[in-house]
Amino acid sequence: MARWEPGAAExxxxxxxxxxxxxxxxxxxxxxxxxxxxxxxxxxxxxFSDKREVLFRGQGLLVEAFVTGVDAAPPDTSxxxxxxxxxxxxxxxFPDERRSDSRTRQFVIDQNPALQERxxxxxxxxxxxxxxxxxxxxxxxxxxRLAAESCIxxxxxxxxxxxxxxxQRSLAEIAADVFGELLTLAGKATAHRATPADRAAGQxxxxxxxxxxx
Amino acid sequence: MARWEPGAAExxxxxxxxxxxxxxxxxxxxxxxxxxxxxxxxxxxxxFSDKREVLFRGQGLLVEAFVTGVDAAPPDTSxxxxxxxxxxxxxxxFPDERRSDSRTRQFVIDQNPALQERxxxxxxxxxxxxxxxxxxxxxxxxxxRLAAESCIxxxxxxxxxxxxxxxQRSLAEIAADVFGELLTLAGKATAHRATPADRAAGQxxxxxxxxxxx
Numbered sequence: 001m002a003r004w005e006p007g008a009a010e011x012x013x014x015x016x017x018x019x020x021x022x023x024x025x026x027x028x029x030x031x032x033x034x035x036x037x038x039x040x041x042x043x044x045x046x047x048f049s050d051k052r053e054v055l056f057r058g059q060g061l062l063v064e065a066f067v068t069g070v071d072a073a074p075p076d077t078s079x080x081x082x083x084x085x086x087x088x089x090x091x092x093x094f095p096d097e098r099r100s101d102s103r104t105r106q107f108v109i110d111q112n113p114a115l116q117e118r119x120x121x122x123x124x125x126x127x128x129x130x131x132x133x134x135x136x137x138x139x140x141x142x143x144x145r146l147a148a149e150s151c152i153x154x155x156x157x158x159x160x161x162x163x164x165x166x167x168q169r170s171l172a173e174i175a176a177d178v179f180g181e182l183l184t185l186a187g188k189a190t191a192h193r194a195t196p197a198d199r200a201a202g203q204x205x206x207x208x209x210x211x212x213x214x
Numbered sequence: 215m216a217r218w219e220p221g222a223a224e225x226x227x228x229x230x231x232x233x234x235x236x237x238x239x240x241x242x243x244x245x246x247x248x249x250x251x252x253x254x255x256x257x258x259x260x261x262f263s264d265k266r267e268v269l270f271r272g273q274g275l276l277v278e279a280f281v282t283g284v285d286a287a288p289p290d291t292s293x294x295x296x297x298x299x300x301x302x303x304x305x306x307x308f309p310d311e312r313r314s315d316s317r318t319r320q321f322v323i324d325q326n327p328a329l330q331e332r333x334x335x336x337x338x339x340x341x342x343x344x345x346x347x348x349x350x351x352x353x354x355x356x357x358x359r360l361a362a363e364s365c366i367x368x369x370x371x372x373x374x375x376x377x378x379x380x381x382q383r384s385l386a387e388i389a390a391d392v393f394g395e396l397l398t399l400a401g402k403a404t405a406h407r408a409t410p411a412d413r414a415a416g417q418x419x420x421x422x423x424x425x426x427x428x
Contacts, residue, residue: 078402120334145371146396153363157356182360186400188292 009047011037016054017101020108025051025115055105055115059122063129065090066151070133079139083130083151084179090155091172094162103163127152154178223261225251230268231315234322239265239329269319269329273336277343279304280365284347293353297344297365298393304369305386308376317377341366368392 015037019028030051034044048054069086077085094102109115131148135141158175161167167174229251233242244265248258262268283300291299308316323329345362349355372389375381381388 078399078404080399080403084403117331117335120338121331124334142371142392142395143399146367146392146399149367149371150364150396150399153360153367157359157363178356178360181356182364183400183403185292185294185357185360185364186397189294189298189397190292 008037008039008043012039012044012047013054014101016051017104017108020055021104025055025108025112052115052118055108056118056122061093062090063126065093066126066130067133070130070137073137079134079143079147080150082134082137082139083147083154086130087151087155087158087175087179088172091158091170091175094159094171096170099163102159103165106160106163123152123156150182154182222251222253222257226253226258226261227268228315230265231318231322234269235318239269239322239326266329266332269322270332270336275307276304277340279307280340280344281347284344284351287351293348293357293361294364296348296351296353297361297368300344301365301369301372301389301393302386305372305384305389308373308385310384313377316373317379320374320377337366337370364396368396 012033016028016033019033019036028051030044030048031041033051033054034041037044048057066086069089070082072089073082073085109119127145127148130151131144134144134147139147154175158171158178161174161178162169162171169177226247230242230247233247233250242265244258244262245255247265247268248255251258262271280300283303284296286303287296287299323333341359341362344365345358348358348361353361368389372385372392375388375392376383376385383391
């Protein structure tokens, strides 16, 4: 929907974000949002089931973007490259024009424990969905879960950085940087996969790193 | 506290787990827990502020175990090796004798959305605390966040596996395996950190992996 002729849903969303940010989420009613947007309460409820949905409707699209990104990677791509690729396609759904709205939305959520919980719940569900999409491609269960969690971790950190007031880089650039940092970090590990011999030793307090240090 | 002479807190905890698992968390009262343990309601409330605390008291100890593990790593250990080491010390707090109780506790939590939310909240806080402990050691902010999140991811996956009915390995062994799998996964990445040239190109939809494939 073009910016210069926003439809009712977009007008309501903008009005809601503004009111949530200035008055607080709890203190804002659907009626006030509708009034502020020059629309009726009835119109509000034609577009949103409640005021919380104004903040969380985008979730469905985000989940879809991740799954589409995972599905779009070429066959035989490794799990980690699939999620790197998915991160980049998801990042393109957050152009710089959305940065200010995303920042306001996050500010509203950070003020309200119930909204924070909803957000955490969303992120947990997102990791599950990405893992499912990876398994559907034949990635084994453990690798799918680890790659999905890493993907959401990188996305979360990159997103938080993207909406900082002083940040200029695009979300795609930041996500690539954070992802690169994760690989760099992992590359510094001296720990190896535990071998059956390690297990037989059963020295659980001793670190794998120490045992394998070369 | 030895098993053959459990104190009031331990008797209450065992009785509570049993009742939560058989009747459901919501359907169990503090009075019933106390009765089942052969104690008074007053004794219950001397030990726990409410029935939910029976399930979550261990959290403080878990957080402490992670921080202790991070602090105990030798100086100049890389962030990833620090968390590998912390994971191993935390794992030693879950000996096989606790496996059955941990399984029951998780079963109770999985039945109840409010308890699940509390658990998610706990895990989110745990990652923050581990990241703080890493930063306190001089690890830079991004590496600290990534290492901490990876640590909690590995712990969560390993823990879920540890309490499976058919699992025989110790939590330390599983954590080492899952951690090893994460390193293996990261090692397969063909994606690199984005370079300034990549950014200038600004092709956010194209994957970093594709651009850097050698």
